[in-house]
Amino acid sequence: MTPRSRDELLGAADAVLAHATGDGAEAVAVASEVELTRYAASIIHQNVAESGLRLRARVLADSRVGVAEVRGEAAGSAARVAAAAEDARRISAREDVAPLPAPDGGDDTPVAFSEATAAASPEARADMVGAVTRLAAAQGLRAYGFVSTQTTGTALVNTRGLRRAATSTQASMIALVRGENGSGYAARHSPDVESIDVEGLATEAVDTCMRNQNAHPVEPGLYEVVLSPYAVADLLGHLSWVGFSALAKQEHRSFMRLGEQLMSDTVTIADDCRDPQLFPYPFDDEGVSTRVVNLVERGVCASFVYDTPTALRDGVESTGHSLPQPNTWGPFPRHMHMAAGDRTVDELVGAVKRGLYVTRFWYVRDVHPLRTIITGMTRDGTFLIENGKLGAPVNDLRFTQSIVDALNDVHGVSRDRLLELEEGESGVLSPWLHLGHFAFTS
Amino acid sequence: MIVRTVQHLVVKNGVVATVSLTEDEGIGVRVIAGGAWGFAGTDRLDPQGVEDAARRAVRIARASARVNTQPVRLAPLAGASGEYRTPVVRDPFAVSLDDKVDVLMRADTAMAGVSGVTVRESSLEFVREERFFASSEGSRLAQTIIESGGGLDVMATSDDEVQTRSFPNSFGRHQLCAGWEAIESFDLPGNAERLGNEAVALLTADLCPAGVMTVILDGTQAALQVHESCGHPTELDRVLGSEAAFAGMSFLTPDLLGSFRYGSETVTMTADATRETGLGTFGWDDEGVPAQRTVLVDQGLFTGYMSSRETAAVLGQESNGTMRGDGWSRLPIIRMTNVNLEPGTSSLEEMIATTEHGVYLETNRSWSIDDVRLNFQFGTQNAWEIVDGKKTRLVRNALYSGRTPEFWRSCDAVAGPSEWRMWGVVNCGKGQPTQLMHVGHGAAPCRFREVRVEPAG
Numbered sequence: 005m006t007p008r009s010r011d012e013l014l015g016a017a018d019a020v021l022a023h024a025t026g027d028g029a030e031a032v033a034v035a036s037e038v039e040l041t042r043y044a045a046s047i048i049h050q051n052v053a054e055s056g057l058r059l060r061a062r063v064l065a066d067s068r069v070g071v072a073e074v075r076g077e078a079a080g081s082a083a084r085v086a087a088a089a090e091d092a093r094r095i096s097a098r099e100d101v102a103p104l105p106a107p108d109g110g111d112d113t114p115v116a117f118s119e120a121t122a123a124a125s126p127e128a129r130a131d132m133v134g135a136v137t138r139l140a141a142a143q144g145l146r147a148y149g150f151v152s153t154q155t156t157g158t159a160l161v162n163t164r165g166l167r168r169a170a171t172s173t174q175a176s177m178i179a180l181v182r183g184e185n186g187s188g189y190a191a192r193h194s195p196d197v198e199s200i201d202v203e204g205l206a207t208e209a210v211d212t213c214m215r216n217q218n219a220h221p222v223e224p225g226l227y228e229v230v231l232s233p234y235a236v237a238d239l240l241g242h243l244s245w246v247g248f249s250a251l252a253k254q255e256h257r258s259f260m261r262l263g264e265q266l267m268s269d270t271v272t273i274a275d276d277c278r279d280p281q282l283f284p285y286p287f288d289d290e291g292v293s294t295r296v297v298n299l300v301e302r303g304v305c306a307s308f309v310y311d312t313p314t315a316l317r318d319g320v321e322s323t324g325h326s327l328p329q330p331n332t333w334g335p336f337p338r339h340m341h342m343a344a345g346d347r348t349v350d351e352l353v354g355a356v357k358r359g360l361y362v363t364r365f366w367y368v369r370d371v372h373p374l375r376t377i378i379t380g381m382t383r384d385g386t387f388l389i390e391n392g393k394l395g396a397p398v399n400d401l402r403f404t405q406s407i408v409d410a411l412n413d414v415h416g417v418s419r420d421r422l423l424e425l426e427e428g429e430s431g432v433l434s435p436w437l438h439l440g441h442f443a444f445t446s
Numbered sequence: 447m448i449v450r451t452v453q454h455l456v457v458k459n460g461v462v463a464t465v466s467l468t469e470d471e472g473i474g475v476r477v478i479a480g481g482a483w484g485f486a487g488t489d490r491l492d493p494q495g496v497e498d499a500a501r502r503a504v505r506i507a508r509a510s511a512r513v514n515t516q517p518v519r520l521a522p523l524a525g526a527s528g529e530y531r532t533p534v535v536r537d538p539f540a541v542s543l544d545d546k547v548d549v550l551m552r553a554d555t556a557m558a559g560v561s562g563v564t565v566r567e568s569s570l571e572f573v574r575e576e577r578f579f580a581s582s583e584g585s586r587l588a589q590t591i592i593e594s595g596g597g598l599d600v601m602a603t604s605d606d607e608v609q610t611r612s613f614p615n616s617f618g619r620h621q622l623c624a625g626w627e628a629i630e631s632f633d634l635p636g637n638a639e640r641l642g643n644e645a646v647a648l649l650t651a652d653l654c655p656a657g658v659m660t661v662i663l664d665g666t667q668a669a670l671q672v673h674e675s676c677g678h679p680t681e682l683d684r685v686l687g688s689e690a691a692f693a694g695m696s697f698l699t700p701d702l703l704g705s706f707r708y709g710s711e712t713v714t715m716t717a718d719a720t721r722e723t724g725l726g727t728f729g730w731d732d733e734g735v736p737a738q739r740t741v742l743v744d745q746g747l748f749t750g751y752m753s754s755r756e757t758a759a760v761l762g763q764e765s766n767g768t769m770r771g772d773g774w775s776r777l778p779i780i781r782m783t784n785v786n787l788e789p790g791t792s793s794l795e796e797m798i799a800t801t802e803h804g805v806y807l808e809t810n811r812s813w814s815i816d817d818v819r820l821n822f823q824f825g826t827q828n829a830w831e832i833v834d835g836k837k838t839r840l841v842r843n844a845l846y847s848g849r850t851p852e853f854w855r856s857c858d859a860v861a862g863p864s865e866w867r868m869w870g871v872v873n874c875g876k877g878q879p880t881q882l883m884h885v886g887h888g889a890a891p892c893r894f895r896e897v898r899v900e901p902a903g
Contacts, residue, residue: 028735038879040878040879041506041509041510042688042878043513044688044689044691044887045514045686045687045690047513047514047515047516048482048483048509048510048513048514049483049688050483050485050489050688050777050779050877050878051482051483051484051507051509051778052484052485052486052506052777052879053484053485053486053487053502053503053506054487054488054775054776055487055488055489056472056487056488056489056775057489064685068462070465070466071464071465071466071467072466072467072468072469073466073467073468073469074468074469074470075468075469075470075471075472075489076469076470076472076489076491077489077490077491077495078470078471078491084469085469088467088469091467091543092465092466092467092543093465095462095465095542095543095544095547096462096465096547099461099462099471100461125509126484126505126506126509126510127509127512128508129509130509130510130512130513131512133513134512134513137513145685148687148690148691149691150691150878152878152879168734178691178692179691180690180691182690187690189691247710254601255564255565255601256564256603256608257601257603257608282464307793330463330464331463331464332456332458332463332567334465363590366694366816366817367814367817368814369812369813369814370812371811371812371825371845371902371903372843372902372903373608374606374608375903376609377902377903379812379814379823380814381814381815381816381817381819381821383694383816400816400817400821402814402816402821402823402847404845404902406903424704444848445823445847446819446823
C-alpha cells in the first residue's frame with residue numbers, strides 16, 4: 005500500500021479545520037498502514053494487515069475545550085469530527101485552557117522513513133520468518149515471534165498557522181526460540197526493514213536458547229548482575245513513566261530532584277528525537293518541535309520533559325514532548341537513550357566474581373513509583389556468572405528493586421548498545437550494564 | 447464489520463480535562479487460503495474498499511502458506527443467524543453531557559474537601575459497538591454491545607510517600623455491560639470523601655507487617671487474582687504456544703486436564719459469557735460461536751480451557767466461544783469472557799472474625815506474574831491488619847506473593863452470593879499487534895492461609 009503524500013495528509017487536516025468553529029482549533033490526520041506476520045512453533049499462525057485514516061479535532065473557545073476523533077473514510081468525516089468536538093466543548097467547564105502553540109520555525113526533518121519498509125510485502129515478511137525457522141530447525145528448535153512493518157503519515161494544523169507533516173516507517177522482528185527445556189530471545193528494530201539483520205537475530209536467539217537448557221534453581225537474594233539492553237530498556241522505560249515528566253514533578257510524584265546526584269556518574273540518560281538510531285521524528289502531538297533533553301547527566305538529575313500545559317505552569321517553554329492534548333498523563337520522552345561506556349560485554353562479565361546475567365525482564369510493574377521500586381521476572385535466558393565466566397542457566401527469578409538504587413551502583417557500561425521498544429512502543433537505546441547489586445526475591 | 451462509539455469524560459482537579467467522542471467503523475476479513483490464515487482490516491467501506499481488503503487477506507494467507515507445513519483445521523460449527531443486544535435500563539448515550547459532568551464535578555468537590563489530597567481525577571466512559579458477522583459457512587449475526595463505566599482516583603503526597611485510592615476499582619474505572627443505571631449504582635459522589643480520607647490516612651499509616659499469614663482479598667483484588675492466575679493460563683491458544691513470544695505460555699498443560707488439583711474444594715471457576723452485566727457477555731463470539739458457560743475449575747479440579755475453533759480441534763473438542771477481536775482491525779484471538787470465582791458460603795465478616803492474624807487487602811496497586819502464570823506478586827492500595835478476629839489498624843504498601851496452585855489450594859473461604867459482584871477489567875493486553883480487551887470477573891471476598899506478606903519500600 006502507498007502512504008498518502010504530504011499534501012494529501014495536510015489536505016485531510018485542513019478539511020477538518022475548515023469546519024471548526026471557536027477561538028482556536030487544531031486538526032490532526034493520521035494515515036496508517038500496519039502489517040504484522042506472527043509465527044509460533046515455526047509456522048505462521050497470524051498474519052494481518054490494517055489500513056485506516058484517523059481524524060481528530062480540538063476546539064477552544066470561551067475558556068472551554070472539546071475533542072473528538074473519527075476513524076474511517078466515510079463521506080462527511082471532516083465535518084462530523086469538527087461538530088462533535090464543538091459539542092464536547094460546549095458542555096465543558098470553564099478552565100485555564102492552555103493556548104494552541106504557534107509555529108516555532110522548526111522544519112519537518114529528520115524523520116525515520118524507508119521506502120523499502122513502506123513497500124514491504126507479505127511474501128517478504130514470510131521469507132524473513134522462514135529464515136529464522138530454518139536456522140532454529142537446524143538445531144532441533146522451534147521459533148516464535150513476529151515481523152512487522154508499518155507506515156504512519158501525520159499532518160497537524162492549527163488556527164495559529166502551525167502546519168506540520170511527516171511520514172515515518174518502522175520495522176521490527178522478534179524471535180523467541182524454544183527447545184525442550186528452555187528458550188532464547190532476540191529483537192531488532194529499524195526504520196528500514198532491509199537493514200534488519202535476520203540471520204544475526206536468529207543466531208542470537210538460537211545461541212541463547214541452546215545455552216539456556218535445563219536450568220537449575222539458585223537461591224533468591226542480592227546478586228551482582230550484567231543486564232542486557234533488553235532488560236536495561238525496561239528500567240529506563242519505567243523511569244520515564246514515573247519520573248521524567250514535568251507533570252510528575254508538579255504532582256509531587258517524581259523521584260527526580262534537580263541538581264542532585266542520585267545515580268552513578270557513568271549514567272547519562274537523554275531523550276533525543278534526532279538520533280538516527282531512535283526513529284527520528286521532528287514534532288510532538290501539539291506540533292511543537294521536539295528538543296533534545298538531557299534527563300540525567302553523569303548521575304545528576306538534569307531536567308524534565310514538558311508539553312504546553314506543564315510549561316505554562318512552570319513558566320518555561322515546551323520541550324516538544326506532548327501527547328495528544330488535553331490529557332491527564334502529562335508529557336513523555338519517546339526517544340530515550342543511555343550513554344555508551346567503554347567496556348566490551350566480555351569485560352563486564354569478566355569483572356563479576358559471582359552474579360547473574362539477565363537477558364530479559366518480563367511483566368515489570370511499578371510497586372512504589374516515588375522510590376522507583378519495580379517488580380518483575382527474568383525470562384528467556386538467565387545465567388550464572390562465576391569468576392568472570394558466563395556459566396549454567398538458572399531458573400527464572402522474581403526481582404523487586406529500586407531502579408535509582410540499582411543505577412547508583414553501576415560498575416561498568418558497555419560501548420555497544422541495542423535498541424528495544426518499550427511496552428508503550430517508544431524506542432530505548434541501551435547498553436549492557438554491570439550493576440553491583442540487584443534484589444531477587446523469589 | 448464494527449461501528450464503535452466511545453464517549454470519555456475526565457474531571458481532574460476541578461476542571462473538565464477531557465470530553466471526547468471517538469467514532470470508529472471498518473471491516474475485518476479473515477480467510478483461509480492455501481491452508482493458512484490471512485487477515486486484513488480497512489476503514490474503506492465502499493464495495494471496492496471491501497473487495498481490496500478481501501484480496502489482501504487472501505494474498506497474506508498465501509504468503510503464510512510459504513512457510514507452513516500443516517493446513518489449518520477447524521472444529522465444526524453450524525451457520526447461525528440472529529440478533530443480540532445488551533439489556534440496558536437507560537441508554538447512556540441518551541443521557542445529557544451536562545448530567546454526566548455533574549456526577550463527576552460533585553465527586554470532585556467531595557474529594558477536594560479533604561485536607562491533604564493533592565490530585566483528584568474522576569472519569570466516565572460509555573461504549574456502543576454494533577458488530578455484524580457473516581461467514582462463508584452461512585452465519586449472519588448482528589449484535590449491539592453497550593458498556594458504561596466510571597471511577598475515582600485520589601492521590602495524597604508527602605515528602606517521602608505517594609498514596610492513591612481508587613473507587614470502585616483501580617485501573618481508572620469500573621465498567622459493566624449496562625446502561626446509565628450502572629453509573630448511578632456506583633454512587634461516585636457518595637464515596638468520594640471517604641476515598642480522599644483513606645488516601646490521606648495511608649500517608650502516615652504503619653508499614654504493612656511482614657511474614658507468612660492469612661490474607662483476605664476484597665472482591666476487586668480477588669477478581670484480578672482470578673484474571674491473572676486462572677483466566678490467562680486457561681486460554682488454550684497460550685497453552686498451545688500462540689503467545690509464547692509475547693504473553694507466554696501456561697503451566698496448565700493438556701496432560702493436567704481433569705486430574706490436576708488447581709485449588710481447594712472451595713474454589714470453582716467458570717468462563718461464562720451469559721452472565722448479566724459482564725464485559726465478556728455477548729450473543730456470539732467473533733467466530734460466530736454462541737455464548738456459553740464453561741467450568742474451568744470444579745471444586746478445585748482443573749477441568750476446562752477457553753477455546754477457539756482451531757485450538758479446540760487440537761484437543762478433539764468443539765469451540766466454547768471465546769474468540770474476540772479488539773475492533774475491526776484486529777484478528778480475533780482467544781480472550782477471557784467473564785471468568786468468575788463462583789460464590790461460596792462464607793462472608794467477609796465471618797472470615798475476619800475467624801482470623802487470628804492476617805491482613806485484609808483492598809483494591810489493586812501493582813501486579814506481576816511470570817510467563818507461565820505461576821509466580822505472582824500483587825500489591826494493594828489499602829490493607830488492614832487483623833488480630834484476634836478484628837480489623838485493628840490501617841497499614842500501607844502491602845505486597846503478597848506466591849505460586850498459583852499453592853495459593854488457590856490454601857483458599858478456605860469464599861463469601862456468598864450477597865457479596866458476589868461482577869467486576870470489569872478494561873485493560874487486558876494480549877496479542878501482537880496489541881489488543882486491549884474488556885473482560886468481566888465475578889468475585890467475592892475470599893480467604894487464603896499461610897501467604898507471604900511484606901511491605902514495599
